Amino acid sequence: MHDVKWVALIIFVLLFGFITWLGFAAAHWRKGDLDQLHEWGLAGRRFGTLVTWFLVGGDLYTAYTFIAVPALAFGAGAVAFFAVPYTIVVYPLLFLVFPRLWHVCHKHGYITAGDFVRGRFGNRWLALAITVTGIVATMPYIALQLVGLQVVLGGLGLSGTGIAADMPLIIAFLILAAFTYSSGLRAPASIAIVKDILIYITAFTAVIVIPIQLGGFGKIFAGVPHELTLLKPPGPNTTGAYGAYATLALGSALALLLYPHSLTAIMSASSGRTVRRNAALLPGYSFMLGLLALVGFFAIGAGVSKLPEFAAGFKEFGNNYAVPALFLHSFPEWFVGVAFAAIGIGALVPAAIMSIAAANLYTRNIHREFINRNPTDKQEAQLAKWVSLIVKAGALVFILFVPTKFAIYLQLLGGIWIIQTLPALVIGAYTRWFDDWALLVGWAVGTYAGTAMAISQELKPTYPLKLGGMTLPGYTAFYTLLLNLAVVVVLTFVFRAMRGRQPVADQTVPSDYYA
Amino acid sequence: MNNNTVQRGERSTWSWWYLLFLIQFVAVLWPPFYNKMEPTLIGLPFFYWYQLACVVLAAVLTAIIYVITER
Numbered sequence: 001m002h003d004v005k006w007v008a009l010i011i012f013v014l015l016f017g018f019i020t021w022l023g024f025a026a027a028h029w030r031k032g033d034l035d036q037l038h039e040w041g042l043a044g045r046r047f048g049t050l051v052t053w054f055l056v057g058g059d060l061y062t063a064y065t066f067i068a069v070p071a072l073a074f075g076a077g078a079v080a081f082f083a084v085p086y087t088i089v090v091y092p093l094l095f096l097v098f099p100r101l102w103h104v105c106h107k108h109g110y111i112t113a114g115d116f117v118r119g120r121f122g123n124r125w126l127a128l129a130i131t132v133t134g135i136v137a138t139m140p141y142i143a144l145q146l147v148g149l150q151v152v153l154g155g156l157g158l159s160g161t162g163i164a165a166d167m168p169l170i171i172a173f174l175i176l177a178a179f180t181y182s183s184g185l186r187a188p189a190s191i192a193i194v195k196d197i198l199i200y201i202t203a204f205t206a207v208i209v210i211p212i213q214l215g216g217f218g219k220i221f222a223g224v225p226h227e228l229t230l231l232k233p234p235g236p237n238t239t240g241a242y243g244a245y246a247t248l249a250l251g252s253a254l255a256l257l258l259y260p261h262s263l264t265a266i267m268s269a270s271s272g273r274t275v276r277r278n279a280a281l282l283p284g285y286s287f288m289l290g291l292l293a294l295v296g297f298f299a300i301g302a303g304v305s306k307l308p309e310f311a312a313g314f315k316e317f318g319n320n321y322a323v324p325a326l327f328l329h330s331f332p333e334w335f336v337g338v339a340f341a342a343i344g345i346g347a348l349v350p351a352a353i354m355s356i357a358a359a360n361l362y363t364r365n366i367h368r369e370f371i372n373r374n375p376t377d378k379q380e381a382q383l384a385k386w387v388s389l390i391v392k393a394g395a396l397v398f399i400l401f402v403p404t405k406f407a408i409y410l411q412l413l414g415g416i417w418i419i420q421t422l423p424a425l426v427i428g429a430y431t432r433w434f435d436d437w438a439l440l441v442g443w444a445v446g447t448y449a450g451t452a453m454a455i456s457q458e459l460k461p462t463y464p465l466k467l468g469g470m471t472l473p474g475y476t477a478f479y480t481l482l483l484n485l486a487v488v489v490v491l492t493f494v495f496r497a498m499r500g501r502q503p504v505a506d507q508t509v510p511s512d513y514y515a
Numbered sequence: 516m517n518n519n520t521v522q523r524g525e526r527s528t529w530s531w532w533y534l535l536f537l538i539q540f541v542a543v544l545w546p547p548f549y550n551k552m553e554p555t556l557i558g559l560p561f562f563y564w565y566q567l568a569c570v571v572l573a574a575v576l577t578a579i580i581y582v583i584t585e586r
């Protein structure tokens with residue numbers, strides 16, 4: 001870590017300079033009045049199929065993903081590939097549910113999940129629960145993007161002591177904060193185009209060039225310990241690794257689109273049809289993610305963890321250093337600069353969207369609901385800009401002063417928390433049958449149980465559920481979602497019986513949900 | 516799907532073509548199907564290339580459903 005890779009660093013800085021300019025210039029792209037929240041925070045809902053593809057792709061497939069998925073393959077083997085089924089089963093959900101949400105949000109001027117739930121169920125406390133869950137689940141996610149950035153900065157050889165060590169990260173953060181403040185969602189949308197092109201170039205180069213250097217896939221996998229190559233077949237009376245793999249994929253898919261940053265990117269599309277088209281086009285990113293997961297195995301094959309020049313990096317970043325180390329080992333230095341810039345810029349895009357999404361939530365569903373009920377458009381947009389700064393500063397402070405593993409733990413818990421909003425948001429897009437207070441209790445039960453189960457497993461993502469002599473290890477978020485749904489259904493019956501038939505509050509009508 | 520009278524909002528109704536989505540769910544959420552080494556493809560174990568192939572399958576199925584239900 002003591003020698004700076006100058007050529008790589010110069011390429012990296014040039015590309016960063018370019019996207020900084022682009023981020024500020026984006027304010028003038030499809031110009032709108034940035035003193036209105038839906039212009040700043042949703043870019044006026046005008047993005048067509050292609051821009052939405054880059055934006056949602058750049059948003060969901062984050063820098064941390066590109067570091068952590070190969071790192072998981074490097075350390076734990078086949079189970080890391082759950083990212084592929086995960087990002088396959090998410091798209092039918094996008095295709096079926098989110099055009100409905102797009103239409104109803106467009107019709108009523110809803111910007112956030114909290115807006116929709118408030119309108120659909122007429123319960124400000126339920127909307128508050130959805131809002132707080134969204135913000136709390138997003139914060140550690142932003143922090144993890146900065147971790148992704150930290151790892152590539154480390155790979156470039158930028159190190160030091162005290163404040164100097166953190167300087168590059170702080171500079172990158174200031175750039176991010178400034179262009180998000182000035183341009184809103186237009187900034188990450190324009191930068192996503194550059195970032196995604198760089199990431200595609202990097203991923204395809206990696207899966208072609210490195211296997212050639214290492215003598216082919218066959219030779220690489222021959223060098224991978226056998227127990228890492230496949231999932232361990234389950235023994236008697238358990239679904240073992242199979243159940244864990246499938247529920248991790250399905251549960252993660254159900255949770256992904258509920259995150260505020262997903263919804264923000266989807267809502268900025270110009271039509272429900274744009275969203276549907278993207279469900280067919282976005283698997284392009286899933287394919288690339290699968291290729292990048294393979295890169296983790298290449299890192300095993302290349303034996304980078306045993307090379308002395310990478311010892312310090314692995315010591316500092318753990319398995320997250322596998323990808324940077326492999327790139328440094330395999331690529332000429334100028335291309336290392338391109339690849340690292342792809343990952344670094346890849347951190348800024350989702351971080352910007354996440355902070356915008358959290359700012360929209362606070363502004364609309366906490367401030368407007370509980371503090372100032374009648375802000376002007378300008379006040380509302382201005383508040384959101386400030387909140388986006390506060391959110392990012394919080395994430396930066398977290399990364400600088402709290403060990404990284406806590407951000408990872410919190411992000412894991414965030415998945416368990418955010419999935420509890422599914423009954424109100426996803427099923428709520430189809431039916432108003434659920435009682436709003438039943439939804440709130442179901443959310444609380446699911447959140448509490450999920451947190452307790454995760455803590456009982458020392459913050460591993462899966463929980464070994466015991467059922468009639470069988471052990472069913474599965475993703476905690478998935479199990480607690482089932483519990484949440486059961487509570488909601490039972491309590492809806494109970495509350496209806498207690499209260500009798502009363503008209504329900506609902507701003508929306510069935511025809512609001514389609515074109 | 517196309518024999519309904521074309522009205523605004525017709526797409527809100529259920530389409531049986533959506534059941535095609537089930538194929539990709541079953542294909543990737545049942546690991547016993549694909550948790551094996553053989554046959555390999557250019558040296559890649561079945562486990563990996565099969566799931567990558569499923570990405571392509573999913574994209575094609577979604578595109579088919581889009582084209583049919585959009586008309």
